Amino acid sequence: MRGHHSAQGPGSQTRRASARWACDLYKDATQTVFGDGPGTARVMMIGEQPGDREDVAGEPFVGPAGRLLDRALAEVGIDRAEVYLTNAVKHFKFTLPERGKRRIHKKPSQGEITACKPWLLAELDRVKPKLVVFLGVTAASALLGKDFRLTEQRGRIVELAQGIPAVATVHPSAVLRAPDREAAYQGLVADLTVVARHQE
Ligand code: URA
Numbered sequence: 001m002r003g004h005h006s007a008q009g010p011g012s013q014t015r016r017a018s019a020r021w022a023c024d025l026y027k028d029a030t031q032t033v034f035g036d037g038p039g040t041a042r043v044m045m046i047g048e049q050p051g052d053r054e055d056v057a058g059e060p061f062v063g064p065a066g067r068l069l070d071r072a073l074a075e076v077g078i079d080r081a082e083v084y085l086t087n088a089v090k091h092f093k094f095t096l097p098e099r100g101k102r103r104i105h106k107k108p109s110q111g112e113i114t115a116c117k118p119w120l121l122a123e124l125d126r127v128k129p130k131l132v133v134f135l136g137v138t139a140a141s142a143l144l145g146k147d148f149r150l151t152e153q154r155g156r157i158v159e160l161a162q163g164i165p166a167v168a169t170v171h172p173s174a175v176l177r178a179p180d181r182e183a184a185y186q187g188l189v190a191d192l193t194v195v196a197r198h199q200e
Helices: 052-057 064-076 110-127 137-144 172-177 181-199
Strands: 043-047 083-087 131-135 165-169
Touching: 043 110, 043 137, 052 064, 064 172, 064 181, 083 110, 110 137, 131 137, 131 181, 137 165, 165 181, 172 181
Parallel strands: 043 083, 043 131, 131 165
Antiparallel strands: none
16 A cells, blocks of 8 residues: 555455456456545546556555556646545456466456446446546546447537546556657647646
């Protein structure tokens, strides 16, 4: 934990959750990675799923994508310590390559996203943010539906069924993979500027 009042999953006192999960991803993951941040945060940011580092640490966005996000947040004047960070899916999904030990991230299926949705809704209900930020299309489609188009709708405020304003941007991992990383990073910063202005 980063010294926050982390909101754990509904009814959960432990990270060793098992039978309550509605899909099988918990079986291979090291642990459940719930959200982290103040329970009173005004901004909730939602990623896809924990990565390799997050799976080991038990905290969201502590690996390379998290470091890039930290840099972008600092650039637009948002204090990460005041943000509630979570993921659409609470377990790391990966494949093991035939050779080597590095676990390779796999995209969660629609069924896995749907299975985890009650946990995300419970976090929303508990934290009651004033603004939700989707980091990538997986997170956005979890709450806005699979027809959501990131390229067309990123950086624009929309309203969730819960009546909460929301804005989507690219996933920090997509920035790390982009052929023109600097342009992708500037796009992320531009979208996060919309978030920073919303706070004023
Ligand atoms: N990518 C995500 O979507 N979430 C994390 O917590 C880390 C990487």
